[in-house]
Amino acid sequence: MEQLIIGVFEQGFIYAIMALGVYITYKILDFPDLSVDSTFPLGAAVTTVMLSSGKNPLLALIAATAAGAIAGMVTGIIHVKFKVRDLLSGIIVMTGLYTLNLRIVGGSANVPLFNYNSVFDNDFINGIFPEVLAPYKTVIIIFIIMIIAKVLLDLYLKTKSGYLLRAVG
Structure with missing residues (x-):
């Protein structure tokens, strides 16, 4: 059951990043992309x-x-x-x-x-996460990437170009 919940969060966070892109095109630009x-x-x-x-x-x-x-x-x-x-x-x-x-x-x-290094499974990441958090490291990394994407989008939308994008659409 725990693996199911972890999988749901992993996919949800990944699709949240995609939803930011869809939000820009549909809501801000009024462009069905x-x-x-x-x-x-x-x-x-x-x-x-x-x-x-x-x-x-x-x-x-x-x-x-x-x-x-x-x-x-x-x-x-x-x-x-x-x-x-x-x-x-x-x-x-x-x-x-x-x-x-x-x-x-x-x-x-x-x-x-499965046999290749990834953002979620490499020597650096495996060294950072303690054994207790090992089952959750993928969710944590995806969450961090999602937050970074959201913060970058918010920062961009507060620039002159971002305001123009929202105003003109």
């Missing part, structure tokens, strides 16, 4: 390739975030520069990323990562 359905797996594909090639897990996290941001920019460029409707531009990027995500991971839809 369906590309999130593929930009989220794009980050997973980039992380998979980087971890399986032995790269630093933190670098993989940053690269996955950047890949998702670039995919979001592609949606915006298709909408603004090519004058494609907002909903359709998101669908175009979402459809294209389905194929691209498979291509990034080498054509395989399932790549096991």
Whole structure:
């Protein structure tokens, strides 16, 4: 039962980060962006390739975030520069990323990562957490990442650019 509750919190915190992105597009920008359905797996594909090639897990996290941001920019460029409707531009990027995500991971839809270091399981993290907190370390790390994302979003929305984003939409 305890593992079930831990799993619920892990997934909830991960999807909370995605909800921040959806909040920006739907509420602030009034832009129904369906590309999130593929930009989220794009980050997973980039992380998979980087971890399986032995790269630093933190670098993989940053690269996955950047890949998702670039995919979001592609949606915006298709909408603004090519004058494609907002909903359709998101669908175009979402459809294209389905194929691209498979291509990034080498054509395989399932790549096991149990034997590789990750943000949740590496020598540094295992050294920080005492044995008592070991079952909760993933939840704690995801919670910290979620709080950092929320604080960064709040700080950005309090800048001049953030106020303009909220005002203009």
